Amino acid sequence: MKFISATINGFGKWVDQSFHFYNDGVNCIYGENESGKSTLHLFILFMLFGLPPKQRNFYRPKTSGTLGGRLTLEAKHTGRFTIERFDGVRNGSALCYTEDGSQHDEEWLAETLQGISSTTYQSIFSFSADDLNDFRNMKEDDLGEVLLGIGLTGSTAIQSVEKMLDNKIGDLFKPYGKKPLINQELDQMALLHKEVRQSATEEKVYQNKNLESDKLSQDIQTLEERVRQLYSERMELERKQQALPVMKQYRELRENLNELPDSIPFPEDGLTRYEKVKNEVLPLRSELSFLTANEKTYENRITILLEELPTEERYKKAAKLVKLKEDYTSFVRERENWQSQLNKLQNRLKMEINQLNIGIGMEDLEEFHLPFHTEKNWNQLKTSSSDLKKESIQLQQEQKELTNQRMYMMNQIGELEDQLLDPHHVSKIKEKLRLSTENELIQRLSMQLTKKKIKWEKEKEKKKKYASIGLWGSIFIALILGITAMLADRSIFYVGTVAMLIIGLLQRVLFHRYLDGMEKIIGTEEMQATNIAIEDEERKEAEHLLASYENTKKDIATLEENLKSIELALVKWNEKNKLNKDAHHTLESKIKQQIDLYPFLLHVEIDYWPELYHNLKHIVTLGHEAGEIKENIRLLKEKKKKIQFELNQFSGSENGEWTEKTIKDQLRELELFTTDYNSNLEKIKQYRQQLHENKEQQHAVKEKLRPYETEIKQLFEVAQVDKEDTYYFKARQLQEKQELEKEKTTLARQLNNFFDDQEEDHSLEWQEEELASRSQQIKKEEIELQKNIEKKRQELANIRAEILQMETSETHSYKLHQYEMKKERVNELAKEWAVLKTAKEMLSETKRNYRDIYLSKVIQQTIYYFGFLTDGRYKDVHPPADGQAFYVVTQDDIHFDVNELSKGTVDQLYISLRFAVSEVMSNEFKLPIIMDDAFIHFDMERAERITEIIKRIGSKQQVLLFTCKHNVREFFENENIIRL
Structure with a gap:
């Protein structure tokens, strides 16, 4: 199978990117750090096997909402096909497209990958520099899991079944556990067995109790018959005589109770609880004694070896x-x-x-000392000397400047005083200027007054004209009103005529008064001007002389103030000069002190x-x-x-x-001596190990004893005792007190039949003395009989109560039934545990067989690659075993643990192992190999060797090599290089 191309719509930093891979040889994918190599590596794994939702969210791009892409592969049995996987589509499941246009789901992809899971693929065909960190800690079981993943495509299911079996076995039984089901059932069965044995013992006790009850009944009848005989005699005595024995007995009981403590601390049902714990402790102490004996045996053997040892x-x-x-x-x-x-x-x-x-020599260095503060002192002396020199120069300059300033100020003051006018002459000039100023002011006021008079004359003429018009107007209106009054013969018009005449006359009078007042005001403002007059030039000269006089006086005052400041500065200079001289004396003293300590400083x-x-x-x-x-x-x-x-x-x-x-x-003979010594020490170590295990067993027994000893300690603490004898003594003491109190209560009840006050002792003293001689024998016998009857009745009542409880209880049969049911339940659970244990052993054996199938091939190929990478320095590699890690053997037969190797050598060993695993599996699975900076710690020579191996592997199957190293890229210049 080979990778053809990858289209990333969004994954980490990659958004809308495409990559094309070369079918043959090594694809060297080169990029700097943070260029996205590891992200591309994870994208390929994501397309092949998917990722959980949380990890998908982690790689969601910041600049795009889409997460996913396409990966095109080519396989022999399916041809070329494309895997499409997006986060938001089909919940992240893959959709595969073949060349004929067919679509296939995730199951088809798993079958195409021959059932290899993500973990198995990364264990065989994909690894990075981060995987190297865990290699030092790889154990036998870890390597076995890797090889199991190689041999079984369903190794994940096997691991799940193994974990499920371990959980179920642990839930059923653990050797030292308490919570597992079988452990709990065994504890309950042991408790039931103990209760069954106890109930069987109680049946024998029942028969003995019946015989004892019959005997007590007969004894009580005999005693009661005797009491009835005495009763006939006692009836002859008076009422108080009958009460005397009871009163005496009550007193004795009270005295006995007073002798006992008021409060006796003791746990509830203390004796029974203590006996029960004691029975549990005895077997454990016996086992502890056996372990202690073994401990002494080991110690004796160690002692013998130590005696023979130097x-x-x-x-x-x-x-x-x-x-x-x-x-x-x-x-x-x-x-x-x-x-x-x-x-x-x-x-x-x-x-x-x-x-x-x-002037110092080599011999002076031995007694020569420079304390740490010497440098600071010398620096301070240098600084002080320099500062004082600068300060002296500055003081001399200040003195010169102040003296010059003082002479200059005094000369200036003398010159200004010579320039001052005569004060009498200055007074004349001021008086002349004052009179001239007053004359000018009077002239200006006279001119203003003349202007006011002219203006007033004009206004007066206008006002006279207006006053005449007003007067004649009033007369004219009065005339009209008079004519109208005469014609109309209306009195109101006469009044108006008179009023108008009065108004006109009143206006005339007021106007003349106003004119007279204004004439007086204007006449009083006339001022007489003096005949003194000064020319403008003369006036300006006088003002200039006066201003020059005032300025000169101000300058003299300013200079005098400055002279005072200079005098004050000279005083301060004298003080500074004195301080400077004192500082010079102090500095010279310190310098002399240093020269006395170090005479060579003188020069x-x-x-x-x-x-x-x-x-x-x-x-x-x-x-x-x-x-x-x-x-x-x-x-x-x-x-x-x-x-x-x-x-x-x-x-x-x-x-x-x-x-x-x-x-x-x-020294060679001493080495032989120490070797023999260490051999004997090893034997001693073995015995001490056995002794240690024995002590651990003792510790376990002591741990079992601890709860019982704790309970005994708690019982002793409640009873406030520290040993067993005292505990039993307190139990007897408490029982005695309870019996006395019970008997006291009985006697008190009897005394209530005779007296209203039980403490009426003195009223019976005379009867006791009087009747002592004739009723002594009867009283003694009656008292004894009463005690025996009460005691036997109490015993009989207790025995009958126990018999009744035994007759009404079906405890024995019920406990026996429960015990048998519990026993059957334990047998069923034991069978279930045995089945699970057998299945676990068979599964472990299967895993070991698969591991052994591939282990020898993988290790053999690892030895070859490791020897090639290390230039033949190592000839053998041993896998982890018995809890140890990998170790290697050099050509000199020196063994090195993986933790003793350098980082680079460990990386070479790990990569050799990974290459060996990949090559062993190449016959069954032709999947591409992905390496992400796996040999980052290699030097140039080893990097060149590893590239030869990679090229050799690349000739057989496709290899994707991610690297950020420029020198690694140079090794593949003739290969297929993809730059990021």
Whole structure:
């Protein structure tokens, strides 16, 4: 079968893309990382086998809603056909089209693929770099599952059946389980068997109880007859005399009860529960004793071996000496290396010390110390010195500038004071300007007043004219109204005539008053102007002199303020100068202190101290390194002497010729000694393993004992005791108290028949003394009889209650029936479990047979490919077995576990295995092989070899090789290359 083409409508990053594959040889599909190689690989698997809905959603394109496409293949028995699969169509099922136009479903596709599932295909014909990570952990069962998938197309169903059988077997029975059905039934059957045995014992007890009941009845009758005889005698005594024995007995009971504790803690049905647990514990303790005896046997055997074994101290000493074999051979070479380094280092030290030329020698380095803070101190001293120099220069400049400014200000003030006018002359100029200003103001006011008078005269004439018109108008209206009044003879017109005349006259009077007032106002505003007058030029000159005077005064005031600021700045400068001098003294003190510590600094400028520190630090470091090398050389000499001494000391006691042997021969004999020791240790290890298993069995028995011991502990905690004897003592004590309380209740009931108050003791004392002599014998006998009767009646009542319970109970027959039914149920379940177990074993045997059919062929082909890839360095490959992983054998017969191989070698082994599996199956299934960067960790030589194998396989069946490596692509330049 071969891939012809692929059309992707949408899958991951691929949307509306088509790919055409070459029928023959290797299809090398090359693309950079993130170019979509793995997505194309998964698309082919999706078209062949489909994907679950969740995985389909994961590969749904972001830029298209369609997920699916078409894959065209060609097979011998079907010809060319196309697989069409879309997510939203037929729920993701495939639809196949053949060349004759026929359509086929998913089942036809499965038959065409010869029943191979997705898992089987990826196990045989498809693999990637990610599959290499799980190869180190592959076990025998894992390889068997792969080979089973090769040999059986229905391996998935077999695995499902195997899992189903395991689940059913586990649900039925587990050796140490409690939840499985058979385990539960066995526990219930054991409990029923115990109850059946207990009920059988109760039948014998029933017969004994009947005999005991008859005897007690007869005894009670005899006692009651005697009581009746005494009753006739007791009737002769008074009522209180009859009560005396009861009262005495009641007192005794109360005293006995007072002697007992008020509260006796004890579990309910404590004795029965304790006996039941005790019966369960005894067999387990017996088993534990047996295991303990075996433990002692193993320990004795281990002790014998240990006695025959040399002392561990001697073995450790020998093993320690053997480990020094390689060290000894390297001591001389290492010492020469150290000596060479020391010579070079000393020459370098001499050269660097001479270059410094500060008066120190090699011998000074041993006592020379540069604390960690020295560099910081020297840097601070350098910085402080530089800062103080700059500050001194700055202070000198400030002093010069301030002095110059002060002299300049004083000169300026003197010059301005010389330019000032005489104050008297200034006063005259100001007065003259004031009078001139007043005269000008009066003249302007006079001109304004003249203008107002002219304007007022004009308005006055107008107002007089208007007043005359108003007066004559009023007279004219009054005349008309008078004529009308005379003609009409109406009084109202006379009134109007008089009113108009009054209005006209009143207007005239008011107008003249207004004119008089205005004349007075205008007349008072007349002002007398002075005769003082100043020319404009003279006025401007006076104003200029006055303004110059004021400006000069302001300039003098400003200069005086500036002079004060300069004086203040000089004061501050003096303070700064004092601080600078103090800082100079402090710096000189610190410099002197450093020179006292390091005299060579006297000839070095302080600015070079930090640089000198680094050079000195480097020299000191080199000196320390030289000292360390000397120490190493000394230690190597000591180690060599120590090894020689230890070897002589170790074997000197064995034979006298030991010291004459070489160290190599001595170490060889020590190796033989340690080998024998380890052999004996292995035997001890085996016995200790058996001892460990024995302890685990003891632990299991102790685990079974723990619930019973816990229950016993709980019973003891409730009873507040810590041992068995005390527990039984408390049980008896509780029983005694219960019996006394019961008897006390009975006596109290009897006393109620005689007295209203049971505590009426004093009223009977006289009777007891008086009647003691004549009723003592009767009372004693009566008391004894009463006790015996009550006791036997109680015993009889208890026995009859037990007999009644036994007669009405069918427990034995019911329990026996239940036990037989449970036994039959267990037998049925056991048969079912045996059938399932047999089926499981048959299935496992079938799987082993199929695995064995193909395993030898696969491993043989794997050896061939692996030897070719590794250039013949490995001659054999062994598959996983007995829980171990793959291991290989070199040409030198050295065995390497797969975990001991390099990453590249493991990858070569895995790819050899996959190629072998594919080749073994090529006779039955001619399916294309897909590889996705499977040899990414190979170097150029191995990559070239693997390409030869791939080309050889490609000549037989189609191969799709996905790669992002440029060098891999170059190996297939003559092949079919598809670029993404």
